[in-house]
Amino acid sequence: MEIFKYMETYDYEQLVFCQDKTSGLKAIIAIHDTTLGPALGGTRMWNYATEEEAIEDALRLAKGMTYKNAAAGLNLGGGKTVIIGDPLKDKNEEMFRAFGRFIQGLNGRYITAEDVGTTVEDMDLIHEETNYVTGISEAFGSSGNPSPVTAYGVYVGMKAAAKEAFGSDSLEGKTVAVQGVGNVAYTLCEFLHKEGAKLIVADINQASVDRAVNAFGAVQVSVDEIYSQDADIFAPCALGAIINDNTIPQLKAKVIAGSANNQLKDTKHGDLIHEMGIAYAPDYVINSGGVINVADELYGYNHDRAMKRVAGIYDKIERIFEISKRDGIPTYVAADRLAEERIARVGKSRSQFLQNGKHIISGR
Ligand SMILES: NC(=O)C1=CN([C@@H]2O[C@H](COP(=O)(O)OP(=O)(O)OC[C@H]3O[C@@H](n4cnc5c(N)ncnc54)[C@H](O)[C@@H]3O)[C@@H](O)[C@H]2O)C=CC1
Ligand SMILES: CC(C)CC(=O)C(=O)O
Known part of the structure; x- marks a missing residue:
């Protein structure tokens, strides 16, 4: 990968490599765009096969956060971190504290939170070294684990997508095929089960599958079979990158609505599912509940205020379907337009000079 060429193509601001030999930390912080404010995005810990794969993931996820935060109406830019390593084996206290010091060194340009492979406990360790971290323990006045709130946002967004596809937002009796039953999806399954939906689940981790089977009577299928299930809704x-050339021909569901980031392998796959008449709830809109929740900490966390805003994901998904139909464009394009228009609008108004802090010549 030609890194600078890639960064220039998608207009990334900064890529930071963090290494700490004692703890084994190898982290990559990607900051995509800070037009709207400091870059906020979680930290993913994953056993990447190659460094290139890790860099690419950090970059793609950071850009997704720019769009997510903009579309959610937050005054935040987009960034993300990946830590290279196995979250079950390679974590230690020093690693997250060293990472916290690297974040502190960015002086507020980047604020972190949880993502795949990281927990509230990891965020608490980062917090030992920096304040630029959200989703820490509630005892600190924080919002805690964002996953249940993300799940609620996905649930209401799925209902809006169901209304578009089936004419009613009721999920009672609908069959939902859930790919991955981790932190977000377990709570999502809880909401769906309560409403009377039937669940089919697949996960590479058998313990996660067992949990969903035992709690919600979900039916287990293998990870390869999840796409081709006779389901009304597919929830990645x-x-x-799971919506791709191989998986699209297998899909029978009329709705795609799930929490995973960067679901489309490429934009052409978004075009293809649109042509097939599948109601796709754009990933970074439907999964924005977690970031809306942690971002509320920046104002002094208020759970009711945050949840009210997260409930608004229903209306946002409805609006995206409206734009999609009005303009004859795929929903992912409609969502991108919403985000890009906001960044352009706010960026333009920011260009009006406002003296902030010390007078510009006061240091003379
Ligand atoms: N946690 C949050 O608040 C948010 C999460 N997301 C996204 O939602 C997705 C899930 O996040 P979490 O639930 O937090 O992560 P998690 O790590 O708790 O859950 C992911 C689950 O997927 C399973 N998995 C991995 N590869 C798989 C495969 N090929 N087939 C089937 N299962 C597989 C894992 O074993 C795990 O159980 C991620 O893409 C994440 O970036 C997005 C916004 C917020
Ligand atoms: C987990 C969230 C709080 C932030 C994030 O990284 C995301 O929404 O993907």
């Missing part, structure tokens, strides 16, 4: 809640 694991990793990205």
Whole structure:
């Protein structure tokens, strides 16, 4: 990968490599765009096969955060971190504290939170070294684990997508095929089960599957079979790029609505599912509940205020379907337009000079 060429193409601001030999930390912080404010995005810990794969993931996820935060109406830019390593084996206290010091060194340009492979406990360790971290323990006045709130946002967004596809937002009796039953998807399954939906689940981790089977009577299928299930709704809640040339021909569901980031392998796959008449709830809109929740900490966390805003994901998904139909464009394009228009609008108004802090010549 030609890194600078890639960064220039998608207009990335900064890529930071963090290494700490004692703890084994190898982290990559990607900051995509800070037009709207400091870059906020979680830290993913994953056993990447190659460094290139890790860099690419950090960059793609950071850009997704720019769009997510903009579309959610937050005054935040987009960034993300990946830590290279196995979250079950390679974590230690020093690693997250060293990472916290690297974040502190960015002086507020980047604020972190949880993502795949990291927990509230990891965020608490980062917090030992920096304040630029959200989703820490509630005892600190924080919002805690964002996953249940993300799940609520996905649930209401799925209902809006169901209304578009089936004419009613009721999920009672609907069959939902859930890919990955981790932190977000377990709570999502809880909401769906309560409403009377039937669940089919797949996960590479058998313990996660067992949990959903025992709690919600979900039916287990293998990770390869999840795409082709006779389901009304496909909910991707694991990793990205799962809507691709291989999986699209297998899909029978009329709705795609799940928490995973970067679901489309490429934009052409978004075009293809649009042509097939599948109602796709754009990933970074439907999964924005977690970031809306942690971002509320920046104002002094208020759970009711945050949840009210997260409930608004229903209306946002409805609006995206409206734009999609009005303009004859795929929903992912409609969402991108919403985000890009906001960044352009706010960026333009920011260009009006405002003296902030010390007078510009006061240091003379
Ligand atoms: N946690 C949050 O608040 C947010 C999460 N997301 C996204 O939602 C997705 C899930 O996040 P979490 O639930 O937090 O992560 P998690 O790590 O708790 O859950 C992911 C699950 O997917 C499973 N998995 C991995 N590869 C798989 C495969 N090929 N097939 C089936 N299952 C597989 C894992 O074993 C795990 O159980 C990720 O893409 C994440 O970036 C997005 C916004 C917020
Ligand atoms: C987990 C969230 C709080 C932030 C994030 O990284 C995301 O929404 O993907």
